[in-house]
Amino acid sequence: MEGAQRGDSFDELEIMSPEEREKYLNQKLSEAVDNAYQNAPSTREIFDRAGVSPSQIRTVKDLEKLPITRKTDLIELQKSKPPYGGFLTIPEEDVNRVFISPGPIYEPLHAEAVKWFAKTFYAAGFRKGDIALNTFTYHMSPAGILFHEGLRDCGATVIPMGVGSTETQVQTMHDLKVTGFVGTPSFLMTVIKRAEEMGYDFHRDFALRKAWFTGEMLPLSLRKNFEDDYEISTAQAYAVTEPGGCLAYECSQKSGMHFMDDYVVEIVDPETGEQLGPGETGEIVVTPIHNKTWGLIRFGTGDMSYYTTDPCPCGRTANRLVAIVGRAGDATKVRGMFIVTKQAEQVFASFPQISAFQVVVNRKAQRDGMVFNIELKDEAVDQKKLADELNKGFQDMCRVKADKIEFVPKGTIPSEHKTIVDERTWE
Numbered sequence: 382m383e384g385a386q387r388g389d390s391f392d393e394l395e396i397m398s399p400e401e402r403e404k405y406l407n408q409k410l411s412e413a414v415d416n417a418y419q420n421a422p423s424t425r426e427i428f429d430r431a432g433v434s435p436s437q438i439r440t441v442k443d444l445e446k447l448p449i450t451r452k453t454d455l456i457e458l459q460k461s462k463p464p465y466g467g468f469l470t471i472p473e474e475d476v477n478r479v480f481i482s483p484g485p486i487y488e489p490l491h492a493e494a495v496k497w498f499a500k501t502f503y504a505a506g507f508r509k510g511d512i513a514l515n516t517f518t519y520h521m522s523p524a525g526i527l528f529h530e531g532l533r534d535c536g537a538t539v540i541p542m543g544v545g546s547t548e549t550q551v552q553t554m555h556d557l558k559v560t561g562f563v564g565t566p567s568f569l570m571t572v573i574k575r576a577e578e579m580g581y582d583f584h585r586d587f588a589l590r591k592a593w594f595t596g597e598m599l600p601l602s603l604r605k606n607f608e609d610d611y612e613i614s615t616a617q618a619y620a621v622t623e624p625g626g627c628l629a630y631e632c633s634q635k636s637g638m639h640f641m642d643d644y645v646v647e648i649v650d651p652e653t654g655e656q657l658g659p660g661e662t663g664e665i666v667v668t669p670i671h672n673k674t675w676g677l678i679r680f681g682t683g684d685m686s687y688y689t690t691d692p693c694p695c696g697r698t699a700n701r702l703v704a705i706v707g708r709a710g711d712a713t714k715v716r717g718m719f720i721v722t723k724q725a726e727q728v729f730a731s732f733p734q735i736s737a738f739q740v741v742v743n744r745k746a747q748r749d750g751m752v753f754n755i756e757l758k759d760e761a762v763d764q765k766k767l768a769d770e771l772n773k774g775f776q777d778m779c780r781v782k783a784d785k786i787e788f789v790p791k792g793t794i795p796s797e798h799k800t801i802v803d804e805r806t807w808e
């Protein structure tokens with residue numbers, strides 16, 4: 382437990398029992414659906430076209446009846462129904478701010494809709510007395526201003542830095558004794574390296590002890606680098622701009638990101654929209670249930686992930702996204718499970734004995750087959766043992782295992798090759 386945090390307004394929802402949470406989410410979802418159907422013409426059209434009435438969407442499971450709306454749909458709809466694509470649920474004059482994402486997509490927001498960002502910064506340890514350097518842009522994108530407000534809600538002093546030059550970041554961080562960094566992991570490393578080039582000893586000359594990241598994967602090695610070499614405590618969050626928010630965030634355990642109770646998050650089969658269970662890789666689909674200015678129901682993020690229901694020692698009871706494993710376009714479905722290229726590569730990379738590999742998916746007798754072709758650095762290794770360990774590692778990560786592992790001579794796998802080759806034909 383993070384002692385003092387319990388009962389705090391930032392996380393009172395995140396400690397509901399599973400039954401309470403189910404009831405809460407279903408209730409909020411019903412309200413959001415009714416509101417969107419009544420006030421957003423495009424949402425009404427989507428429902429009507431699917432032959433679904435709002436009264437049929439009373440639970441999270443019911444969402445499966447509705448199609449997924451993707452970024453490309455939003456862009457098209459905003460062109461045909463400018464400016465908000467028929468998703469605005471409040472009078473235009475009540476819109477507090479409009480963000481602009483590439484597309485362009487115009488995202489209207491009412492200020493009250495963003496209160497919950499504080500939860501993620503609070504969990505990362507930001508408090509009164511902290512001086513936070515917010516390096517996300519304040520122009521057009523929601524990141525700068527929304528994170529700024531979330532940090533303020535935790536009591537931290539915020540420097541609205543934006544992207545500025547690296548030297549300016551270093552100087553500001555030094556002169557104002559910045560304690561917390563908010564930005565991407567690669568940018569923080571750039572700033573640290575620059576500080577070292579400028580002759581500073583980062584640990585001695587700077588007060589930076591915590592960092593909050595989003596917008597980019599945080600590789601384990603880089604995380605270790607921050608934590609061990611620079612003693613910076615790191616936390617990451619998963620944020621998506623179109624539905625206006627931060628959907629999941631890490632706690633002090635740093636093992637998976639707790640879902641925020643301000644959204645309904647589904648992990649689905651991107652082809653059918655069917656909901657998947659814990660441990661199964663699928664697309665993250667989100668429905669904001671507190672942001673009632675934007676009638677977006679079932680927004681498909683295109684990001685692939687999986688979640689766990691294992692209890693977390695921090696005391697929060699919300700399920701956790703384990704990791705963002707790639708994009709829906711990079712996934713291959715094998716025996717009902719999605720294998721994301723990056724995820725597969727991660728498994729093979731953990732076996733240093735392997736110099737090259739390729740996954741081949743085929744179909745024989747109405748069944749998907751999978752073969753791993755492997756080239757070894759040194760052919761003297763125990764191939765049987767390696768094959769068993771590899772297949773187990775693959776199954777743990779991707780939930781499906783190879784039918785056959787072939788050790789092929791060096792040079793068999795071309796140097797430029799796809800990680801996963803799909804040889805199936807569907808006739």
Ligand SMILES: [Zn+2]
Pocket residue numbers: 632633634639693694695696697
């Ligand atoms: Zn936790």
